[in-house]
Amino acid sequence: MIHDFGIVWTERALLLSGLANTTILSVLAAIASLLLGFALTPALMSKHLAVSGTARVFVDGMRCVPFLLFAYIVYYGLPSLGLRWDNWTSGLFALIVYNTAYMAETLRGAWVAQPREPIEAGVAFGFSDLKLFRRIILPPLLLSAGPVIGNQTIQIIKDSAFLTIIALPELTHAASSIQSRHYVPFAAFITAVFLYWGLCLVVEAGVNSVGRLAEARR
C-alpha cells in the first residue's frame, strides 16, 4: 500500500497539473457565473412577464438537468448544430452556463431578503443607477450571499470532475490516468480526494472571512 502511494508520488507532476487545471476551471467558472448571475438576477425579478418568464425557464431548466448530461450535450451535441469547440472551451462553457442558473437564483433570494429602506435612502440621498448598485445594494448583498456563493463554488469544484469524460486534463482525469497506467486505484483516487478537500478548505476559509465581516455588521 505504501508502495502504491510511492508510485503516485512519482507521478506528482501529473497530479499537480490536474490540480492546477481544476483550480483554473473552478475559479474562472465561479467568477464568470457569479457575474452572469448578477446580470440575470434583474431579469428574474423583472415586471415584464416575457423577461422574467424566460429567465425562470432557463434557471429552473438548468437546475433540473444533471451536470454530466449537460456536459455531454455541450461537447457531443452542439457539434451537430455546427458548434464545434475543443474540450477546454466546452468544459468551461458548460460549467459557467450551468452554474449561472444557481448563482442567479441564490442572488435573487438574497436580494429580495434585503431590507428596502436602506436602498430607498440611497435614492433619497442622490444615488442612482450603477453607483446605487455598487455602493448601496451590492455590499450588503455580497455579505449576506457570501456563504451560499461559497457553497456553490465548492459545487463547481466537484462538478468540474465530470469534465474528465470529455478528456479535460483536470484532477480526476489525472488520478484516473495514474491508476490505469500503474494499477493503483486506491492510492491514486484517495490522493485526489485529499487534494479536492484541500481546495474546499481554501474556499471555506474565504467564506469564513466574509462571514466575520458580515457578523460585525449584523
Next chain:
Amino acid sequence: MAALNKVLDVAGVSKRFGANEVLSDVSLQVDKGETVCVLGPSGSGKSTLLRCINWLERPDAGQIYLNGQRVGVSGAGIAMSDRDLSKIRTRVGMVFQHFALWPHLTVLQNLMEAPVQVQRRPKAEVRDEALALLEKVGLVEKRDAFPSRLSGGQKQRVGIARALAMRPDLLLFDEPTSALDPELVGEVLVVMRELAHEGMTMVIVTHEMGFAREAATRVLFLDRGRNVESGPPEQFFAKPETERARQFLQRYAGDTANGKH
C-alpha cells in the same frame, strides 16, 4: 422679498395608487427656518407627501418647487435627468422611520458616503464636518461602530446627522420616533428641537403632539389625503376648526403629556 425665503412650495399635488386617491390637491409652503409638523391618522398620505417632495413618488398632478426650482420636471416639461434629480435630492435630507442606515458602513462612513460619493466634496473636509455632526448628536465615540450595534435612539441620531452631512436646504422627517421604545424618544426629540432653534428648515411627520405643539411654527393636518386644516400650533391644538381634527387630537391626547420630556 418673501419669495426668496420660500424653501419649499408644494402646489396642488395629487397622487393616486390605482383607484386609491392618496393625496388630493395638497398645497404647502415652507419658509426658511420654519418647522412644519404634518399630523394625521395612519394611511392619510403623510409619507406619500414627503416622498413626493424629493420625487421618490411622482405626483399625478401639481408642482413642487425647491428654492424656486421645479422638482422632477425640467424646463420644457420633460422628466428631469437622473443627474439633475440627484442634485436636487442632495439638497433635501431625509430621516426615516426605521432609520434606513447603510448596514455595511460604520457610523462615520454612513455620514460621509453621500457627500463624498454623490456631492463629490473633498474627503478631509467631509470627515471633519461629519465628526462635528456626530459631536452635536452626542455619538462621536460611536463613529467606528456599525449601525447594528446601536440602540434605536442612537441609530436615529445617526440618521439625522447623516442627513445634515449633505448640508441640505430642507430636512424631511417621516415619523422619526415611531419605531423607538418610549424611553428612547426623548434623546431624538432633543436633537430635533435643537435644529428647530437653530433655524433649520424642516417638514416633520410625527405623532408626538407635545413636540409639535412646542417646536412647530405651523402644523398641517392631513386626513384621507386632504389638507383639512393648517395653522399655528397654538390655534390648532387649542381650537381645532374641524370635527376630524378634534377627534384626531382626542385620540392622541395621551401623547401630549408624553412628548414633554
